[in-house]
Amino acid sequence: APQLDGYFQKVDELSDKFIDRLRQAVAIPSISAEAARRPDVVRMGQFLADELTKLGASVELRQLGKQEGTDLDLPPVVLARYGNDKSKRTILVYGHYDVQPAQKSDGWDTEPFELVIKEDGRMCGRGSTDDKGPVLGWLNAIEAHQAAGVDFPVNLLMCFEGMEEYGSDGLDELVYAEGKGFFADADAVCISDNYWLGTEKPCLTYGLRGVNYYNIEVSGPGADLHSGVFGGTAQEPMTDLVRVMASLVDTEGRILIPGIAEQVAPVTPEEEGLYDSISFSLDTLYESLGSKTTIFDDKKRTLMARWRFPSLSLHGIEGAFSGPGAKTVIPAKVIGKFSIRTVPNMEIEKTNEAVIRYVEDVFRKLGSKNTLKVYPQHCGRWWVASPNHWNFSAAAKATERVWGVKPDFTREGGSIPVTLTFEQATGKNVLLLPMGSSNDGAHSINEKLDKRNYIEGIKLLGAYLHYVAEEPMN
């Protein structure tokens, strides 16, 4: 096992400095969704570049051109390399330096762009946990190694973007282009931009669901109609659309479309045993849900439903009346929006075909004179990595060393599209190594990162690099 005590001790000694670094970063309101904040996003990228340069990394601010459909420059991607020793392994890490919008008036207890440290250790501020804390974690790990005089165990490639919260405009192209370029010697990838499953136990994440997003358009009249004049004489697109949407899924979340369940990988007896040991309670779910309106009331079925089974959600309808109050309109054209979260071994094309066939069939049975169109709006594949890869076993050993407990191996219900991009662009194993905990409130008011998670998280990132350097390549 690697010698880590000197490094750990230095992280503790420097903790005030590391918190101050996070304070400086949170103070920059790098909101990628707001055009007026674009200079702050750029300033945040520059802050990272300056800090990295001071630490001895070689840094490039890569320009990505204009934001799609605007005249606005995209913020640069910070590409950095720390160490270039051919005898060491090379680890590529990704993070983002932009944040979600936030205003005190949204309901924050404190100023969102001021890091406020509470007595219980919560460090509140926009971006604290998503994703400035983890990004600075890598910088702090470098600094603590230098201060402790401990040789850095790997070459570190860094890719920090500034548009993650607003669609990662331009990033995919760069990652694919640099797969055999700047990222060419990466042996594995590590992304710290997700969260523990609960609040107490660390985890490593090896799977994400994909998402296929669909539009169902029903149109008839040439323009919106008045329901007084036309109600009872015209076939109404809303009537048809709602009937089609009602046929997709039921209250218990069962997808009623044939050809979906058939594609799902069967649960193996080995997998059956994995869920019991995972630290997760229904109470945590009720708390995050804000209600007890769950489909299942047991841990195992809930986790399986979130991680390894598909789900279908109806998001809304475009073109219908959606304001408060009353409007007696018969909408002429309505577009129902729904998505299916996908899992192994579902195929995008096969799923699209099943959806389109079924929706067209249900509509045909209505016998309507209206016109139907159904099509996917965007599709992103699920991702599952091998948790037996040395990248994961190194992270597991590091976790046990820092937190004194074996991490849970988890999957997530949502998508982090960049994960698949890095896997495909580099052809290497990707590990999701979270720093924050499930109640950090990443996109909510009062976002926080616990001081404990930040400081131990810095230790964990450094320790992971040491174990990665030593782990046999299986």
Place this chain on the structure above:
Amino acid sequence: APQLDGYFQKVDELSDKFIDRLRQAVAIPSISAEAARRPDVVRMGQFLADELTKLGASVELRQLGKQEGTDLDLPPVVLARYGNDKSKRTILVYGHYDVQPAQKSDGWDTEPFELVIKEDGRMCGRGSTDDKGPVLGWLNAIEAHQAAGVDFPVNLLMCFEGMEEYGSDGLDELVYAEGKGFFADADAVCISDNYWLGTEKPCLTYGLRGVNYYNIEVSGPGADLHSGVFGGTAQEPMTDLVRVMASLVDTEGRILIPGIAEQVAPVTPEEEGLYDSISFSLDTLYESLGSKTTIFDDKKRTLMARWRFPSLSLHGIEGAFSGPGAKTVIPAKVIGKFSIRTVPNMEIEKTNEAVIRYVEDVFRKLGSKNTLKVYPQHCGRWWVASPNHWNFSAAAKATERVWGVKPDFTREGGSIPVTLTFEQATGKNVLLLPMGSSNDGAHSINEKLDKRNYIEGIKLLGAYLHYVAEEPMN
């Protein structure tokens, strides 16, 4: 039969002057929906008051206080009396001097607030047919009588409001308050604010459907959720709502709620015969619909569906995603909006009870843990007058005299709530006497009033007053 030739001739002689009066009125952009246009609405009321005063009427501009929820003064109601001869009958007429919003950039061929007269006789401009032409019709009738030296056959009470296109804020209270006051000696009421059923044949309108407007609220989670994290584990309010909405009505417009059809007055053999003679073609319907997506393909069933059977329209959903693009939200609380057009002998309370019982029943069968609320948002009763009343027979005789054809007796599918208000406040028969034709485009771009309809309409309003004066009170 009354002597009308001198009056008719004078209307023709003065037609340029009457068109000029309409031109002046159209030039005032009295848009009640736009706060910034409120001074123009007031100016339009003042214009009417001035014109009426010049004609010798006694006029009052009645202030109604502030617009609900704003600091804006409501435009005044123009209350006027022309003639006070106890030996004459008194007719109360209603109209509105405000208009719908309009901008050239909406797609108008000409400036909306400039009356442009086309070669084919179309007089284009916002408010030309709705409702400035008809309102000025009464003023023009007075002027032509004076110019022709023909005694005005009745006392005329006028009530012209300036908020009709934005909810008639404050009008009901005034009408009820003046029922035994300013309106006390009215023998009948005439409203010219609707349209011919088609484009060639005049009609008299004696019925309107009512409308009950409902909200169905389904809520569960404490806040909107991310479908990646919660899809498959939470019972989704949208799923339940869409299933409930799908159970209300089918593609053929059949209302699936028990207890509605049972309240509808049966079709009598006498009524069966009324529809054949009415001037209405499916082609007109296809044109106004902009498609052929009708429920029926014959005149009789179409007119019955519009006039004398209830209909149910789904208007939209509040709280769900309604924008363009994709959003992977699970809405926490969604409010479905629908309305039922009501007809004789449906009762508001009985209908509400049937709706609430049915919706609650459908929801209960879903077995959902979410919470349902269903309630009427507003309810307005249907209205049917007796077309055998002397008010109607006078208007029928005047129509035949002016247009050379017996009018169709029609009903409408929509509501004109003020009709019922005047009936209830005065206890007198109300006649709807349209001036414009079905393709005038009242609330659309390129609104127009045909010159023929305006000039013959002025004759018709005057002639109606003469016949009303002579008709035996049956």
